[in-house]
Amino acid sequence: MSQSSEATPVCDGAFESIPIIDLEDAFSQDEPTRRSLAQQIRMACKNVGFFYVKNHGISQDCLDKVLNANKEYYSLSADEKMKLHHKIVPNFRGYCPPMEANIQPGNRGDFHEGFRIGWEERSEDPRIQSTSRDGAMAGVNVWPDQPADFRIACMDYYHAALAVGKKLFGLFALALDLPETYFDDKTLHSAATMRTLHYPPQPHALDDKILGIGAHTDFVCFTILWQQADIQALQVLNSHQQWINVPPLPGTLIVKFLGDQLARWTNDVFKSTVHRAANRNAVDRYSIALFFSTDYEVNIEPICTCVSAESPAKYPAIAAGEYVKQRLTAMYNES
Ligand SMILES: O=C(O)CCC(=O)C(=O)O
Numbered sequence: 001m002s003q004s005s006e007a008t009p010v011c012d013g014a015f016e017s018i019p020i021i022d023l024e025d026a027f028s029q030d031e032p033t034r035r036s037l038a039q040q041i042r043m044a045c046k047n048v049g050f051f052y053v054k055n056h057g058i059s060q061d062c063l064d065k066v067l068n069a070n071k072e073y074y075s076l077s078a079d080e081k082m083k084l085h086h087k088i089v090p091n092f093r094g095y096c097p098p099m100e101a102n103i104q105p106g107n108r109g110d111f112h113e114g115f116r117i118g119w120e121e122r123s124e125d126p127r128i129q130s131t132s133r134d135g136a137m138a139g140v141n142v143w144p145d146q147p148a149d150f151r152i153a154c155m156d157y158y159h160a161a162l163a164v165g166k167k168l169f170g171l172f173a174l175a176l177d178l179p180e181t182y183f184d185d186k187t188l189h190s191a192a193t194m195r196t197l198h199y200p201p202q203p204h205a206l207d208d209k210i211l212g213i214g215a216h217t218d219f220v221c222f223t224i225l226w227q228q229a230d231i232q233a234l235q236v237l238n239s240h241q242q243w244i245n246v247p248p249l250p251g252t253l254i255v256k257f258l259g260d261q262l263a264r265w266t267n268d269v270f271k272s273t274v275h276r277a278a279n280r281n282a283v284d285r286y287s288i289a290l291f292f293s294t295d296y297e298v299n300i301e302p303i304c305t306c307v308s309a310e311s312p313a314k315y316p317a318i319a320a321g322e323y324v325k326q327r328l329t330a331m332y333n334e335s
C-alpha cells in the first residue's frame with residue numbers, strides 16, 4: 001500500500017495544506033487496494049477539492065520538452081502569436097494575449113498569455129487532424145509554425161496527462177460508490193482541452209485588480225495542472241477565506257483540482273475550490289492546465305448516490321459542452 005497524504009485536512013474546509021495522493025495504487029490489480037485509494041481521494045475531494053498526485057507516470061523528458069517548447073513559443077513576437085488569435089479560430093482554440101481574458105468579474109484582466117488545444121491524434125504528420133465530435137465545442141486545433149516541435153511536445157504531454165485523467169475518473173467513480181466504469185461511456189471522446197500558460201513577472205503589487213489569473217473555480221470536472229518548479233504563484237481559498245499557497249513540489253508532482261462540473265455531478269458533495277495565481281517573482285512562470293470534461297453531449301445531472309430526500313438535486317441537467325461553452329464565453333466577454 002502506498003502512503004496517502006502528508007497533510008490531514010480538517011473536515012470543515014479550513015485546510016491549511018494540500019493532501020498528496022500517490023497514484024501507484026491506481027494500477028493495482030487488487031480491487032480493495034484501489035478502493036482504499038479512492039477513499040483517500042473522497043476525503044481530499046470533500047474537504048479540500050485540491051490534491052497533489054505523485055507517481056502519475058508522466059516522464060521528466062516529456063515535461064522538459066513541453067516546457068522548453070512553450071518557453072520558445074511565448075518568446076515569439078506579439079504579431080507572430082496573434083496570427084492564431086483565439087477570436088479568429090473556432091471555439092476558443094489558439095492564442096490569447098495578456099489582459100484579454102478576465103476570469104474574475106470586477107478585475108481588470110488576467111496578466112497571462114495562453115494557448116489552447118483540444119484532442120487530436122498524436123501523429124508526426126500535421127495533416128492528420130481529428131475530425132471533432134465535440135458538438136458545442138467543435139473545432140480542430142491550430143498550430144504555430146514555430147517552434148517546430150511545439151505541436152508534438154504539446155500532444156505528447158496532452159496524451160500522457162489524458163491517461164492520468166482517465167485513471168482518475170475511475171477512482172472518482174469508486175469514491176462516489178459507483179461502479180468503477182461509471183464514467184467510461186461518458187468519457188469516450190476525450191473532451192479535454194489544454195491551455196499552456198505563461199505568466200510574465202509581476203514583482204510588485206501594481207494593481208490588486210490585475211492578477212496572473214483572478215480568483216475562480218474551473219468549469220470542468222477536474223483539472224490536472226503542471227506548474228514550473230521553484231516558482232510560487234498558485235493559491236487556493238479555504239473556508240476561512242484564507243489564501244493557502246500551493247507551491248510546486250519537487251520532482252514529478254502534479255496538482256489537480258476539482259471543477260464545477262464535478263460539483264454538479266456530485267450535488268456539491270465534492271467541492272469546486274476557488275483558486276488564483278499571481279507571479280510576484282522576478283522571473284517568468286509557465287504552467288499547463290488540462291481541463292477534463294465528460295463528452296460534450298453527456299448530460300450533467302446530480303448522480304443517484306449524491307441525492308436523497310434530505311439532499312435533493314440542486315442543479316438542472318445541462319449538456320457538458322453547452323456548459324463549458326457558456327462559461328468560456330463569459331470569461332472572454334463574448335456574446
Ligand atoms: O497557472 C496556474 O497555476 C493556474 C491556472 C488555472 O487556474 C486555470 O487555468 O484555470
Ligand SMILES: [Fe+2]
Pocket residue numbers: 216217218223275
Ligand atoms: Fe483554474
